[in-house]
Amino acid sequence: MLNNLFIGIFDTAGAAVISVPDFLLCIVVSLLIGAFITWVYTYKSRYTTSFAVTLAMLPAIVCIVIMMVNGNVGAGVAVAGAFSLVRFRSVPGTAKEIGTIFLAMAAGLIAGMGYLGFAVLFSLIMGAVMFVLNVTGFGVKKAEVREKTLRITIPEDLNYGVAFDDLFEKYLLSCEVVAVKTSNMGSLYKLTYHVTLKDNAEEKTFLDELRCRNGNLEISMMRQEANVNEL
Structure with a gap:
């Protein structure tokens, strides 16, 4: 039993x-x-x-x-x-x-x-x-560890189009503006860049010089996250 x-129940005599x-x-x-x-x-x-x-x-x-x-x-x-x-x-x-x-x-x-x-x-x-x-680490780009997301807050009277060009040229291999956002009723701009550093050791020096340009407002730099929707 x-x-x-x-x-x-559908097995036949010849079925395995x-x-x-x-x-x-x-x-x-x-x-x-x-x-x-x-x-x-x-x-x-x-x-x-x-x-x-x-x-x-x-x-x-x-x-x-x-x-x-x-x-x-x-x-x-x-x-x-x-x-x-x-x-x-x-x-x-x-x-x-x-x-x-x-x-x-x-x-x-x-x-x-x-x-x-x-x-x-x-x-x-x-x-x-x-x-x-x-x-x-097969397939990992050598420059990947230097790819960062940079967020800078600036006052409204600062022309962000040219304000940081010399610093970007000095410390970065590449730079791309990916987002611009106003805050605090338009008195501040929040900028987001995708950047590639020339040397990770100079990251603090780079941020210190940015602080002098943006009036010591908020600045953050973090690892650039890969898009999970991309293969």
């Missing part, structure tokens, strides 16, 4: 039936693969708890789907269609997140087809590659 619980031990083995291996991929992804990276949990479970979920449709062309087409209609309703992910999701899905697909050794080997190889790329 207990064995009948794990037999599909997945045994409970094999089923559990595939799930356990998929969960271990998911945990490994999640650890590699989160190492020295910013992430959300929800994404980490989902990434850890994704190989097992894909593994289950593939095992259930194994050998059934119609069901496989239906599942593929369902995947193509999935729409993520959260904020758009980065290229790294999307790539890691595909990595987890590929590992789960291999495990679901029963090739557990290949699934583990594939995950180890790709995980090692991802780990090395993260540690070595």
Whole structure:
């Protein structure tokens, strides 16, 4: 009676039936693969708890789907269609997140087809590659650490178009005005720049000279955040 619980009601005599031990083995291996991929992804990276949990479970979920449709062309087409209609309703992910999701899905697909050794080997190889790329800072621009967002508050009688040109030329490689905003009933202007410093060691000197120009009003400089909507 207990064995009948794990037999599909639509199974035929010639259909291959997945045994409970094999089923559990595939799930356990998929969960271990998911945990490994999640650890590699989160190492020295910013992430959300929800994404980490989902990434850890994704190989097992894909593994289950593939095992259930194994050998059934119609069901496989239906599942593929369902995947193509999935729409993520959260904020758009980065290229790294999307790539890691595909990595987890590929590992789960291999495990679901029963090739557990290949699934583990594939995950180890790709995980090692991802780990090395993260540690070595592959793809990081050398000037990225000098890219800052500069915010300056100035009085309304100061012409911001030319007031800081000599300082920008002295301390910056590049400068771009991205926002101008009035405040305090128009008596102050708040300027936002995207700048690239020539030398990080001169940041304080640069800010001190800006303070002399803007009447010692508020100035802030922070790391320039990448746009998460861009790949």
